[in-house]
Each structure stands twice: as C-alpha cells, then as structure tokens.
Amino acid sequence: MTKKQSPQTIIIAVLSLVLIIVTALYISKDGVGESDTNPVVAIIDGQKVTLEHANKRLRSIQAQYPNLSFKDLSPESQDFLLREEAAHRVLVKQAKEFDLIKDEELQEKVDTFVQNTLKNAMLTHVANDKVNDQVLQETYAQMKEKIDGQKAIRAQHILTKTEEDAKAAKKALKDKSFEQVAAEFSIDKKSALNGGDLGVLYTGNIVKEFEEAALSLKPGKISNPVKSDYGWHIIKLIDVKDAKLPKYEDAKSQLAKELAQQAIKAYVDGALKDINIERVDVNQEG
Numbered sequence: 099m100t101k102k103q104s105p106q107t108i109i110i111a112v113l114s115l116v117l118i119i120v121t122a123l124y125i126s127k128d129g130v131g132e133s134d135t136n137p138v139v140a141i142i143d144g145q146k147v148t149l150e151h152a153n154k155r156l157r158s159i160q161a162q163y164p165n166l167s168f169k170d171l172s173p174e175s176q177d178f179l180l181r182e183e184a185a186h187r188v189l190v191k192q193a194k195e196f197d198l199i200k201d202e203e204l205q206e207k208v209d210t211f212v213q214n215t216l217k218n219a220m221l222t223h224v225a226n227d228k229v230n231d232q233v234l235q236e237t238y239a240q241m242k243e244k245i246d247g248q249k250a251i252r253a254q255h256i257l258t259k260t261e262e263d264a265k266a267a268k269k270a271l272k273d274k275s276f277e278q279v280a281a282e283f284s285i286d287k288k289s290a291l292n293g294g295d296l297g298v299l300y301t302g303n304i305v306k307e308f309e310e311a312a313l314s315l316k317p318g319k320i321s322n323p324v325k326s327d328y329g330w331h332i333i334k335l336i337d338v339k340d341a342k343l344p345k346y347e348d349a350k351s352q353l354a355k356e357l358a359q360q361a362i363k364a365y366v367d368g369a370l371k372d373i374n375i376e377r378v379d380v381n382q383e384g
Contacts, residue, residue: 225358252336254294257286264323264330
C-alpha cells in the first residue's frame, strides 16, 4: 500500500509539477543531440545532461543574461545548477509515482498552461509571418515621409457618441481625474483602459478637428467638446514638439512590436468575424 501523503506535500508537488511537466517531456532526449558543439556536461542518475539542456535549465532560473552559457559559470555555480536539475528530475519522478497527473485541479492547471502556450505560439506565428526586415524598412520609410516637418502631439481624450455625453464628461472632470472620467465615459475603450492616453500623434495624420483643437491648447489644459467624424472629443494636451523619427536601427525594435500587434489584432478580428458571442446578464433576476 502506498503511504498516504499529507495535504501540504500534495499541494507542493502539484504546484511544482505545473512548471516541470513540460520540461519532463524532453528529459529522455538529453543525449539525442549530443555532438562536438553539444557535449555531455554531467550524468545524473545514469541520464546524460547535454550543454544545451544545461543552458535551458540556466535560462529557466535566470533570464537576465540570455547569452550566458553553462560553460561560463564557475565550478561552484555549475554544481548548483546541476543540483537544481537533479532536484527537478527527482520531483518529476516522484510526481509520477504518486500519479499526481490524475489530480483534477492539477489537470485543469496543466490544460490552462497548454492552451495559453498554444495561443501564444499561434500569435507568434502570425507576427513572424507578417513582420520581416523588408516590411520594417518599408514602414519606416513611409513613416519618415509622413512626419517630416510635422509636430508630435501627446494627448489624452474622452470620446463620446453625443455632445450631451461629452458635456456630461466635461462636467465630471470637476470632481474626478481625467483617467477616471475616460474609463467611465469614453467609447474608445482601448485608450480608456490607459486613461485616455493616445500616445504620440503626428500632425497631418490625424483628423483636422482633433489636430486644430489639440494645437490650440497649452500642455495640461483640457478642451471643450470637439466634434469629428468619430464622435465628440474632450482633449487633454500633454505635450507638443517638433516630430523627429529615431534612426532606423534605434526604431526597429519598437516598430516591430507595433507591427506585430497590428498583425495580431487583424488576425484575431478576422478569426472572430463569424463567431457569435452572446453576453448573459448575470445580474438579471429570474
């Protein structure tokens, strides 16, 4: 008969297994990729540990220096890392012996982990498919052409459907912060989640009414309701200065992130186009 474990022991094992179960899938493959460039650096309980696997364990412990290799560590640090690897393998083995994979709570966590990993892998695939050096260079050239000689505006806004709502939002600003009112009134939900912050806008690339109203303000001041094709805006100017695009190499990383976000949004919007979503009012009686 298997000795019954205490609840504390089971909880610790369950939480540990959530993190280690995926790694456990490739433990048996440690020696498969063995080569001159991927030598065996240790043997733990008869199983080979290659340099590549030791480096993976190193990155799982610290991510601050991704290029740091097991070979760069002092003997003491290497011993510490191998001890962590040994502990990892022992915990995996014991979790299997206790058959913890059948625990419903654990299975739910594992399923969630796998689903999130697959979702993120799909998003990465979409981004990588749409963003490359050619796209980045072309986009940078287009941006440079658009903003040369323009002004860079940092602003927040509250967008409403009607003038009445805009006036109500402006009145609410007497007692609440701009961020609070944006969250409560704005129909631009993306910016509302960030206190109405629109980031950097370039003159010549935004609606005329918004641009003129923003440029008429002094930093920190708030406009009266302004009408555009999008609705009614309450604008708060944060800053305005001459537009200056960073050099390509300096802008490349941020530009890649923005294009990836755009590609992902477009893909998700397309994927959800034919999906029916019906919200049920949980507060409805009966």
